[in-house]
Amino acid sequence: MRRSLICVLCLAAGCATVTAPRVGVTALASTQYPSRSSDHPVTLFQTQLPHCAFEEVALVTVRPQTFWTTSEKLVDLLRTNARRLGGDAVIHFKSESTVEGASPSAGGSIEIDHGLLLSGTVIRFRDPACTE
Numbered sequence: 173m174r175r176s177l178i179c180v181l182c183l184a185a186g187c188a189t190v191t192a193p194r195v196g197v198t199a200l201a202s203t204q205y206p207s208r209s210s211d212h213p214v215t216l217f218q219t220q221l222p223h224c225a226f227e228e229v230a231l232v233t234v235r236p237q238t239f240w241t242t243s244e245k246l247v248d249l250l251r252t253n254a255r256r257l258g259g260d261a262v263i264h265f266k267s268e269s270t271v272e273g274a275s276p277s278a279g280g281s282i283e284i285d286h287g288l289l290l291s292g293t294v295i296r297f298r299d300p301a302c303t304e
Contacts, residue, residue: 193241193249196233197257205229205258205296214251215304216265216292224302226295229257233291243267246290259294261304266291 208214215222232253234246254262268289277283297304 193237193246194235195249195253196231196235197253198231200228200230200293203227207258208255208260210252210255212255212260213303214254214259215261216247216250217261217263218265221263222261222295222297222302222304224304225298226260226263227298228263229259229294229296231291232257232262232294233289235287235289243288243290246288250290250292254294257294258296260297260302261295262292263295264291264293 232250234250234253236246250262250265254260266289268291269287274282
């Protein structure tokens with residue numbers, strides 16, 4: 173019984189690491205900025221740009237590993253990474269449905285596996301007083 177419990181716990185721990193969302197970061201600035209605090213507000217701009225002057229820091233993408241990950245959790249992860257990179261906002265924010273693969277199903281049809289991809293450009297305001 174104890175051995176079975178240990179196996180179940182090990183499998184659960186393995187699943188937890190496999191299901192973590194994937195984050196991609198491509199640096200755009202040669203300067204590395206200090207991280208922002210965990211409560212620093214990070215605004216998402218989809219179509220408009222902020223009025224304050226800014227520098228582009230990095231491109232960030234976030235993709236879930238499983239369908240159990242909510243879009244809210246992915247947005248939080250995007251903001252967390254923006255803070256980690258010293259950012260104040262994310263411009264060109266997009267949420268896209270992607271095709272992850274396909275598999276045959278009963279009756280000869282094909283089932284399409286969809287995914288979600290969040291992306292944007294992390295920026296840092298040149299004026300620390302800017303709070304857009």
